[in-house]
Amino acid sequence: MTGYSLDELRELMPEQLHPRYEYEKIKDYIVRKREGFGLKETVRLDFMTKQGDIVPAEITASVITEDNRKFSIDVARDISQRLATEKKQREQEQMLIHQSKMAAMGEMISNIAHQWRQPLSKITGILTNLEMGTLQGFIDKKEAETLIHEAFSTLKFMSRTIDDFKNFFSPSKPVEEFCINAALKEVISIIEPNLRFHGIRVLMKVQENIFLKTYRNEFCQVLLNIIQNAKDVLSIRRITDPKIEIRITAGREKTVIRISDNGGGIDHNAMERIFEPYFTTRPDGQGIGLYMSKIIIEKNIKGTITAK
């Protein structure tokens, strides 16, 4: 390990076998060895080879007493291999942490992009209306103001979507008490131009004044996902008289929200997998809408979500 022969080693002082920065540790070690009776301890010390290279090592010292005389047996072990393995392990761990952070960030970005589809299309529609209306002169100031107001409130929803997913797993985010009807209205207003475009009617059987105390925006994101799925299937399957029905009933223990459509239902062989990440049967689907909804409902809102 050191490159010295046994005879050479016998002639050397400890200082000659170790780099200067280890001197304090060596002094301390020798003192403790003198004091210790039957002491057995392992010390981490760097050695310096005959060629001047540094070798990381571990010394195990055993002090034994025979005929009232103390002997010390020091065994030094080269641990460079072990340190290299540990370093590699640490690097791999760091890499895994980094990868999982990247994956979480990727998931956050896809969630935001997913939830922005409807509001983006709504804002595009509003701007198109404003442009055409202004150019052709059929829009008055009051109508323009209404459209601008709608665009702003949609932008606000988009900005809240970012906050939602940024704070997704933060335990300290605030819960609020809110009226389900108002939340539902807000969601419908975002997807409404798209529903109108496809001639989809929304029938609501909702008790008045049902209140929930939870994360309002995340709850809205789930409603948006489910209504969006209904809209997707109704337009893809070109259903005549397409409808979405929303029923909300408040019981003593729980509030039940049922959202159904007359699009023909979920494919029999897809049913088992619809909540899996990236499972989709649509050519342009990402397969994250229901996955995200299940996480929000079960992990964050502590409710249940099922499909039939």
Ligand SMILES: Nc1ncnc2c1ncn2[C@@H]1O[C@H](COP(=O)(O)OP(=O)(O)OP(=O)(O)O)[C@@H](O)[C@H]1O
């Ligand atoms: N209302 C519905 N009617 C029929 N099938 C549905 C309905 N809602 C969901 N599904 C099925 O569940 C699958 C998964 O839905 P999910 O919302 O997770 O992904 P997606 O809509 O395909 O893609 P995206 O990530 O854009 O939402 C859909 O591809 C579809 O097969």
Ligand SMILES: [Mg+2]
């Ligand atoms: Mg979807």
